[in-house]
Amino acid sequence: MSEAAEFIDFTLQREATEERAPAGRDPGVGLRYYGASVGAVRGTVRDAGRKFRPLSHDQVTALSSELWTRPVFELRLAAVVLLQSNQRLLRHSDLTRIEGFLRDARTAALVDPLAVDVVGPLIHGLTDQSRARAESILDRWAGEPDPWLRRAAVLAPLRAVRGASIDADRVVRRTRAAAANDDSDLVREAVAVLRTELAKIDPGRAPSL
Template structure:
């Protein structure tokens, strides 16, 4: 492990709680749990940012991948928080790396913040051809066999529903494509979340379930 990854791992192990680990463990996700709280993960990434600053784009993405390769929930969540905290550095080319994370996550506790707090803001901040390429990636996710990718495609624009830069027609089309002929709870739950958001902010344009 790099010095930064070792610092994060050591700090989170100090925050471990066997009781919390047992309570938060999700069957079938294949991960170990230290039992550190979300607050501890966020605080650790904040401290790492101060200790190892300034982090460049390449350092952020490399560290996120290093953390993600460890089959430990808190380290993978730390990778997500690291990307959230450095979202301004991310590029549309980073969606390839994030797609790998999404395919491997297999739990809403990791997929949802990746989609809503990393992918969504990343794409919203792009312009012109970069934005078009990123949107085409979301379109591909919406039709992918993997329900976790379809869930991410649906939830990515959640924070941007009120934004003037949001292409409402594209979001509606992608949501319907992701949900078409799909009765999996993973996807339908995401559709329900988007329906609720649209009902509040764009009445009359609610995605069909």
């Protein structure tokens, strides 16, 4: 492991408690749990950023992949927090890496922050052709068989919806595609969340989802 990854791993193991670890386990996800709190994960990533700064784009993405490779929930959450904290460095080409994370995550505790706090702001900050290519990737996710990718496609624009700075037509079309003939609670739940937020800014569109 790199020095930065070792620092994060060691610190999170030190922050863990036996009482918290069993409560966080999800048998269907197939991950180990150290038992560190979300606050500890965020604090550790913040400390790592200070200790090893400045981190370049390539260092951030490489470290996120290194953390994700270990099948430990807290390390994967640290990868998500790392991307959140360095969102300004990310590019549309990083969506390929993030798509791999989403396919592998299999829990809303990782998929939702990746979608809402990484993918959405990343795309919202792009312009011109990079923005168009990124939006087309979300459109593709909406038609994927994997319900976690469809959930991510629905939730990604959530922050932009709350800020009333979206292409509502495209969001509605994409959400309909993600939910078409779908019996997945994962997608239905995401659509319900988006419908509630969309109704606050455009009540006429929300019922059509």
